[in-house]
Amino acid sequence: MKNPIFDIDNWKEITATLARNKIRTFLTAFGIFWGTAMLAMLWGGAQGMQRMLRGQFEGFATNSAIIASNRTSMPYKGYKKGMYWSLTQTDIDNIRHSVSDIKAMSAVSNRSASLHYGTKSYEASVQGVESAFPEIFTPVIYSGRFINEADERDSKKVCCIGKRVAGELFGSTDPLGKFIEVNNIYYRVVGVVGQESEVQINGDVDNMITIPLSTMRKAYN
Known part of the structure; x- marks a missing residue:
């Protein structure tokens, strides 16, 4: 056929x-x-x-939640609507103890700062974080390291500086081991960091200086 x-x-x-x-x-x-x-x-x-x-969202944990204080939306126990409140260490500890499924948690505190190294100065933000912070928002490590448990436990005066900050203060000089002045307090640089994602927590890591949260509490109340 x-x-x-x-x-x-x-x-x-x-x-x-x-x-x-x-x-x-x-x-x-x-x-x-x-x-x-x-x-x-x-x-x-x-x-x-x-x-x-x-x-x-590169480097940012997508199964995360951010808690921040704001003004109250209703009266509560004699306090009027619109009152501003702040999270305290007690609040943070209560969350840690009451929510057992949390894998990693870090408090974050942020303020503006004047940075100085030699004759150079730069205006940036300084943030205090706990050692678990990289599990939530993983920074890009260009050199050195990030804040660790020993830094947090001993309230060490160490810092990680953003890539842009490093360029402004040090140029082509290696900043590791150098001391920079942050609001009249000196910190030793242990790392140069940055970020790839568009997500920001209180600002861009490239334009920040990061220190242990325990150090920030003692240094800036």
Whole structure:
């Protein structure tokens, strides 16, 4: 039996049918082409969006929550609506003890600072963090290291400086082991850090100086 695919008469009949219905043939071909093109564009767009979102959240734990104080929205125990309150170490400890499923937790305190090294100065932010902070927001370590448990436990006067801060104060000089003045207190630089994601916690790590939270409490009350 002759294979219909190689039957020249079948192809002649198909060609004649398509030629008699030019509009239908064009619309059918265009529909197939457009559907395929749309599928390819949607697939490519979805992949691009996924890569963009992953890049924006690079290094940031997506299963995290941030708690910050604000003004009260209703009266409470004699206090009026609109009162401002602050989180304390007791609040933080209570959260740690009452929510057992928390894998990592760090309090973060932030304030503006004047930085000085030699004749150079720079205005930036100083943040105090606990040693678990990198598990929530992983910094890029360009050199040295980040704040660790020993720094936090002993309230050491050490710091990690952002890449932009390092460039402004030290230029091409290696900042590791050097001392910088932060609001009249000296800290030894143990690391140069930065970030890849667009997520910010109190600011951009590249433009910050990071110290142990226990040191920040004692130094700046």
